[in-house]
Every structure is written in structure tokens, then in C-alpha cells.
Amino acid sequence: xxxxxxxxxxxxxxxxxxxxxxxxxxxxxxxxxxxxxxxxxxxxxxxxxxxxxxxxxxxxxxxxxxxxxxxxxxxxxxxxxxxxxxxxxxxxxxxxxxxxxxxxxxxxxxxxxxxxxxxxxxxxxxxxxxxxxxxxxxxxxxxxxxxxxxxxxxxxxxxxxxxxxxxxxxxxxxxxxxxxxxxxxxxxxxxxxxxxxxxxxxxx
Numbered sequence: 001x002x003x004x005x006x007x008x009x010x011x012x013x014x015x016x017x018x019x020x021x022x023x024x025x026x027x028x029x030x031x032x033x034x035x036x037x038x039x040x041x042x043x044x045x046x047x048x049x050x051x052x053x054x055x056x057x058x059x060x061x062x063x064x065x066x067x068x069x070x071x072x073x074x075x076x077x078x079x080x081x082x083x084x085x086x087x088x089x090x091x092x093x094x095x096x097x098x099x100x101x102x103x104x105x106x107x108x109x110x111x112x113x114x115x116x117x118x119x120x121x122x123x124x125x126x127x128x129x130x131x132x133x134x135x136x137x138x139x140x141x142x143x144x145x146x147x148x149x150x151x152x153x154x155x156x157x158x159x160x161x162x163x164x165x166x167x168x169x170x171x172x173x174x175x176x177x178x179x180x181x182x183x184x185x186x187x188x189x190x191x192x193x194x195x196x197x198x199x200x201x202x203x204x
Contacts, residue, residue, distance in 0.1 A: 004077045005032055012079050016044060016089075019068040019082040020113040020190075025089040026057075026097040030079065042067050044083055063087030112175065112189055119183050136180050144181040151177050 005012060011029040018025055028046035030038065034054050037045040041056070044065035048055040058064035065083040072079060090097045119133055126134030136144060151174040158166035182188060 002076055003032075003035075003072065004075065007075075007077045011047060011049075012077060014044075014046065014079045014081060016065060016081045016083050019084050020117070023096055024098060025065070025083065025085060025095075028057075035079070038067060038081075039070070044081060057089070058086065061087065061091070063089065065089065112179070115176070116179050116183070116189050119179055123183055133180060136177075137184055141181065141184045144177065144184050147177045148174065148181050 003012065008029075010031050012031075012035070014028050014030050016025045016028070017023065028044075029049060030045070031047045034045045034047045037054060037056070043056055043058070044067060045054055045056040047053070056064075064086045065081075066086065067081060067083055069082040070079060071082075085095075088095055090099075119137075122131055122133040123137045126137075128135050128138035136147070151170060154170040155167065155174050158170050179189065182192070
């Protein structure tokens with residue numbers, strides 16, 4: 001689709017969302033040059049209306065926004081960018097320019113992405129024994145696979161017994177240990193979701 005820069009006086013409004021959970025991180029503007037730099041470098045670059053120049057998010061703070069996908073709206077006069085933030089997006093130190101606790105409700109499943117991020121951080125910074133997660137990661141994939149199997153058995157037991165509360169609790173344990181296992185193998189929840197997405201057209 002052709003982009004309509006003329007409609008906005010040479011600028012397009014740009015909404016930036018976190019690729020993991022869809023949180024709106026910030027809103028800015030791009031001219032053709034800024035869009036070109038964004039695509040070429042993989043880092044979100046805006047046109048600053050106050051400074052009247054190109055401005056790459058994070059050029060001062062180091063809190064970059066790495067581009068994952070770029071989408072154009074139906075009229076060609078606005079952009080949506082899915083990005084992976086490296087540090088807080090807002091200059092105030094908040095995660096988003098709308099504050100850390102803005103009120104838009106996100107899908108509960110998005111918490112799994114948040115949890116996966118915490119698990120990843122534990123693997124990067126935690127030493128064995130410093131936390132349960134760090135200890136699990138240090139034990140390696142074989143031990144983790146065993147834990148996943150144990151938790152799966154607990155899920156089956158609670159389901160067979162008709163214990164709804166127990167089923168929910170053990171399912172939570174199973175999901176947690178599965179996320180740790182994926183992390184140990186350098187895989188993410190997104191990898192699993194992509195497989196499910198590819199299977200979906202074949203199952204309907």
C-alpha cells in the first residue's frame with residue numbers, strides 16, 4: 001500500500017506496541033526519511049517536531065526499540081510498529097509513556113510473556129541457589145524435563161479426582177516449569193504460539 005505522507009504535512013503518526021504483550025509504549029511521528037532509517041537499522045526512529053530532525057529512540061538513554069513488524073492502516077496515513085523494548089520507553093523511567101499502570105486491560109494470557117521475561121532474567125543474572133528458577137536452570141534440560149513430567153502427572157491426578165482447585169494450581173505449576181524448560185533450550189513462548197498459529201487453519 002502507498003503511504004500518504006501529504007495528508008499529515010509530510011508526517012505519519014506512529015503507534016509503538018510491545019511485541020510480547022501488546023502494551024502501547026509510545027506515539028510519535030515519522031517522515032519518509034525516518035521510516036527509511038527505521039527499516040534500515042531495525043531501530044525505531046522518529047522525526048522530532050520540536051527539534052526538527054530525525055531522532056532514534058534511545059540515542060541518549062540507550063533504551064532502544066527494536067523493530068519486529070511494521071503495519072500500515074487502511075488509509076495509508078498511520079503506522080503501527082511492534083517493537084521489542086530494551087529498557088524503559090518513557091524518559092521518566094516508566095515502562096510506557098502512558099505510565100507503568102495504565103488502565104487498559106490486557107489479556108490474562110499476556111502475563112505468561114511477562115513471566116517468561118522474568119525467567120529469562122533469572123537465567124542471565126541469577127546464580128544457582130539464588131532463586132528457585134535460577135536453580136532449575138542450572139540443573140539443565142534433563143532435570144527440567146523430569147519436573148515437567150512430574151507436574152503433568154499431578155495435573156492428571158487432580159483432573160481425574162475432579163478437584164477443580166487442585167487442577168488449576170497444578171496447571172499453573174506445569175505452565176511455569178514448561179516455560180523454564182523452554183528457556184533452558186533457548187526457546188520462547190512465541191515459538192510455541194507460532195506453531196499453534198500455523199496449525200490453526202488446518203484444524204477448522
